[in-house]
Amino acid sequence: MDIQRKDVHNSDTPLLCQACESRHRGVCGALTSEQLLQLSKHSSRRTVEPETELVGESLQTKSYSNIISGVVKLSKMMADGRQQIVGLQFAPDFLGRPFRQENGVSAQAATEVKVCSFPKAAIERMIREMPELEHKLLEQTLTELDEARDWMLTLGRKTAGEKVASFLLLIATHAFPDNESDTVTFDLPMSRTDIADFLGLTMETVSRQLTKLRKDDVIRIVNNRHVTIPDLTRLSDRAGF
Amino acid sequence: MDIQRKDVHNSDTPLLCQACESRHRGVCGALTSEQLLQLSKHSSRRTVEPETELVGESLQTKSYSNIISGVVKLSKMMADGRQQIVGLQFAPDFLGRPFRQENGVSAQAATEVKVCSFPKAAIERMIREMPELEHKLLEQTLTELDEARDWMLTLGRKTAGEKVASFLLLIATHAFPDNESDTVTFDLPMSRTDIADFLGLTMETVSRQLTKLRKDDVIRIVNNRHVTIPDLTRLSDRAGF
DNA sequence: GACAGTCCTTGATTCCTGTCAATTGGCTTG
DNA sequence: CAAGCCAATTGACAGGAATCAAGGACTGTC
Numbered sequence: 001m002d003i004q005r006k007d008v009h010n011s012d013t014p015l016l017c018q019a020c021e022s023r024h025r026g027v028c029g030a031l032t033s034e035q036l037l038q039l040s041k042h043s044s045r046r047t048v049e050p051e052t053e054l055v056g057e058s059l060q061t062k063s064y065s066n067i068i069s070g071v072v073k074l075s076k077m078m079a080d081g082r083q084q085i086v087g088l089q090f091a092p093d094f095l096g097r098p099f100r101q102e103n104g105v106s107a108q109a110a111t112e113v114k115v116c117s118f119p120k121a122a123i124e125r126m127i128r129e130m131p132e133l134e135h136k137l138l139e140q141t142l143t144e145l146d147e148a149r150d151w152m153l154t155l156g157r158k159t160a161g162e163k164v165a166s167f168l169l170l171i172a173t174h175a176f177p178d179n180e181s182d183t184v185t186f187d188l189p190m191s192r193t194d195i196a197d198f199l200g201l202t203m204e205t206v207s208r209q210l211t212k213l214r215k216d217d218v219i220r221i222v223n224n225r226h227v228t229i230p231d232l233t234r235l236s237d238r239a240g241f
Numbered sequence: 242m243d244i245q246r247k248d249v250h251n252s253d254t255p256l257l258c259q260a261c262e263s264r265h266r267g268v269c270g271a272l273t274s275e276q277l278l279q280l281s282k283h284s285s286r287r288t289v290e291p292e293t294e295l296v297g298e299s300l301q302t303k304s305y306s307n308i309i310s311g312v313v314k315l316s317k318m319m320a321d322g323r324q325q326i327v328g329l330q331f332a333p334d335f336l337g338r339p340f341r342q343e344n345g346v347s348a349q350a351a352t353e354v355k356v357c358s359f360p361k362a363a364i365e366r367m368i369r370e371m372p373e374l375e376h377k378l379l380e381q382t383l384t385e386l387d388e389a390r391d392w393m394l395t396l397g398r399k400t401a402g403e404k405v406a407s408f409l410l411l412i413a414t415h416a417f418p419d420n421e422s423d424t425v426t427f428d429l430p431m432s433r434t435d436i437a438d439f440l441g442l443t444m445e446t447v448s449r450q451l452t453k454l455r456k457d458d459v460i461r462i463v464n465n466r467h468v469t470i471p472d473l474t475r476l477s478d479r480a481g482f
Numbered sequence: 483g484a485c486a487g488t489c490c491t492t493g494a495t496t497c498c499t500g501t502c503a504a505t506t507g508g509c510t511t512g
Numbered sequence: 513c514a515a516g517c518c519a520a521t522t523g524a525c526a527g528g529a530a531t532c533a534a535g536g537a538c539t540g541t542c
Contacts, residue, residue, distance in 0.1 A: 208529095
């Protein structure tokens with residue numbers, strides 16, 4: 001199968017990658033046309049349903065992925081079943097823990113998710129050969145670490161009300177990173193139970209706090225999932241900033 | 242000033258680095274003798290008192306450091322004064338947030354701390370020139386991310402008793418990474434208030450939980466700081482594993 | 483359009499942790 | 513050794529979130 005094509009602007013870039021929404025923003029942005037071509041020979045795109053397990057907790061993975069669209073939740077579970085979502089990943093994030101077999105977290109699709117997967121060996125070889133790729137990975141990892149630490153403050157020191165507001169703010173800013181206006185509308189990418197597991201609360205408490213925000217007209221909710229935030233500043237106040 | 246010396250085994254390694262406890266384990270392990278020499282010309286070692294501010298929250302830092310000995314706490318604070326410690330760093334960790342002016346966390350010495358500091362520009366130039374250095378940084382950052390996510394589970398889903406046990410376990414394993422026996426003795430690197438800020442609790446609750454562990458003979462405490470753990474397995478059970 | 487199934491909301495109550503306050507204990511200083 | 517100081521412990525009480533338990537809303541199926 002030859003997915004290469006001659007093109008005035010992208011003479012050697014694989015077709016698959018030319019059409020890729022994450023082509024420039026993600027780690028692939030560090031690769032040359034030639035490298036993309038080589039990688040694309042072993043890569044495969046697929047679309048998965050919500051709740052699909054993308055990375056197992058201890059099971060060693062044989063591939064890495066780039067998120068093309070959708071939201072992926074990273075979670076940890078205790079022996080007795082208590083669960084904590086430790087991170088959300090959006091396009092064009094890189095999925096997988098380089099240089100280690102086990103990583104102690106499992107990754108599941110929160111929404112419908114499109115990913116582009118590469119064999120583990122191919123990526124690890126390219127990392128060794130391409131300092132630029134490793135640099136991109138370091139940048140993303142540092143950003144994830146910053147976000148994890150922000151969330152630790154939320155988990156450790158905020159009230160239930162502030163936590164729920166913080167979550168809505170997180171989704172609002174990540175779903176529309178370049179939103180200009182103060183009003184935002186979006187669909188929540190996950191259930192009340194998932195939100196609770198992300199905030200270290202129970203489903204009931206999340207529901208009560210959402211109701212409170214709705215009654216105070218900080219948010220509007222239709223169909224449990226569709227949310228409108230009329231004034232981001234007011235939501236931000238509720239989040240403890 | 243010439244700190245270079247001829248030596249049969251380390252012909253060109255700077256004296257300062259030859260005696261460095263973190264020479265091989267930390268990021269410096271990625272450097273050649275020549276590079277160490279170049280870096281050592283601009284590096285300086287110093288010892289600071291507990292509570293010394295090493296990195297300001299928003300203040301841009303002009304230098305990076307390696308921790309030679311001691312414990313550094315990374316913390317975030319809310320506008321109203323609520324505080325959360327988001328990480329502890331031990332030797333030979335690298336201190337500082339590359340590629341960004343602000344990092345949103347402040348770093349303070351928890352114990353007496355020895356650091357080796359380098360000018361920001363020198364390190365950033367060497368990172369660009371030395372893929373090995375960047376690789377070491379990525380490895381450390383990935384480890385810190387793993388640890389941050391472990392702690393998120395602790396903050397979000399564990400009870401006060403489990404949190405305090407988890408903290409003791411963390412210190413016990415990091416203070417003596419290669420401890421063989423089941424019994425450990427060490428000094429707590431921080432106050433009850435700091436422990437509370439790390440666990441998302443109050444000082445009083447930490448104190449009560451320590452008393453409970455002491456009464457159950459899971460730990461022994463002398464002088465508020467000196468702790469003995471007779472059986473790590475039993476402590477581990479208390480931590481929720 | 484009735485039914486089941488799932489997810490979410492709401493209510494009543496319990497319990498853990500926070501808050502406020504007093505006391506103890508260890509360490510330093512004179 | 514007493515005084516003073518700061519950190520830690522302990523106690524009494526209050527409050528916020530968890531738990532337990534119903535009830536409601538939306539979706540899809542037959």
